[in-house]
Amino acid sequence: VTGKIIFEKSDAVFADEGTYLTKLDAIPEIDSAFLFSASGGKHAPIIAKELKKRKKKIILITNNQDAMAKKFADKTLVFPKNPEPYTYNTSTYMGMILGHTKENPKIILDHLKKLKIPNFKPYDSFYIIVPEEFENVRELFLTKFDELFGSKVTGRCFTPEQTKHAKTVVPDDKELFIGIGYKNTAFGNHRVNFTLPKDAKAASIMAVGYYIIGHIQKQKPAYFKNNIVTYCKTASKLFSQTINPIVE
Structure with missing residues (x-):
């Protein structure tokens, strides 16, 4: 991605x-x-x-x-990285993307600090809508839901134009629609929208999306934390390599 x-x-x-x-x-x-x-x-x-x-x-x-x-x-x-739990890959790939987009990390961080996080606990599924120009970022968010929640919490992510194509046929009162850099006024019964920094590029929306997903994780049971050690033992055998829960 x-x-x-x-x-x-x-x-x-x-x-x-x-x-x-x-x-x-x-x-x-x-x-x-x-x-x-x-x-x-x-x-x-x-x-x-x-x-x-x-x-x-x-x-x-x-x-x-x-x-x-x-x-x-x-x-x-x-590229440089920070110590992170296995699979997080926030500093790793974001560093590569920042090297390409030349975005200012301080501006991104300041923006994150201003975001108001709602109560995610009533919802079991989340539908993220991203602007058309960030279509390539969708897979990052989908992968993060898989890694952090497995089948416990459902995550979907599409652009507005993709969303028009029968993505909302079956409504779910426990699904929250999250607009990132897109003001959603049409899709879903429950909506919340988050802004992006001015002149945002891929690293900005990646940071905002991961920040939001991280808060969803914070408000849910510790699915990842309770299972990552066991998973790493299994993955180490599958790849015949040592995979640690914390990547230094």
Whole structure:
């Protein structure tokens, strides 16, 4: 997703761990690849090894100086990060995006401090509406709901134009519609809207969205906290790598 945001105005081919082989087979003209991976582990070395095998130039974008995929890369760019719980990836990918958008982190932080957070407890599902120009950010929010809540809390995210296409056929009195950078006056029975900083770009809406989702998490039972240690043990076996609950 970070790659889509950074290269959204480029004629680039986008792929993930499930589609990269199909893309490489279908488009042999691909001569190089930017590989975005905060840890530089898990699927990253597998993908990098395959790219190397096919003689593609590899630029690794990571937050880990000792990334496993680094040995396959022709060039590695290491971005700073803060210690975070596993899967959070807030400072990691946001740092990469800030490097692209050149937004001022202080302006973003000052804006977050001014937001008024409502009571989220009455709601079991949340529908986030983002402006059309931030369509690529949707997946970040959807992934965050999956990681933090699993099936306990439902999260949906669409643009206004996408929302017009039968997304609200079945109403739910326990669903809250959240407009971020978009004043929603038409969709959902329960609505709340949040502004963005002036001249906001991708990092701003990512920060505001994660901040809101974080407050939803704060007001709900500790689903993530109570399960992340067990999950990391399972994930470590799946990837044959050590995955810790806190990523330093």
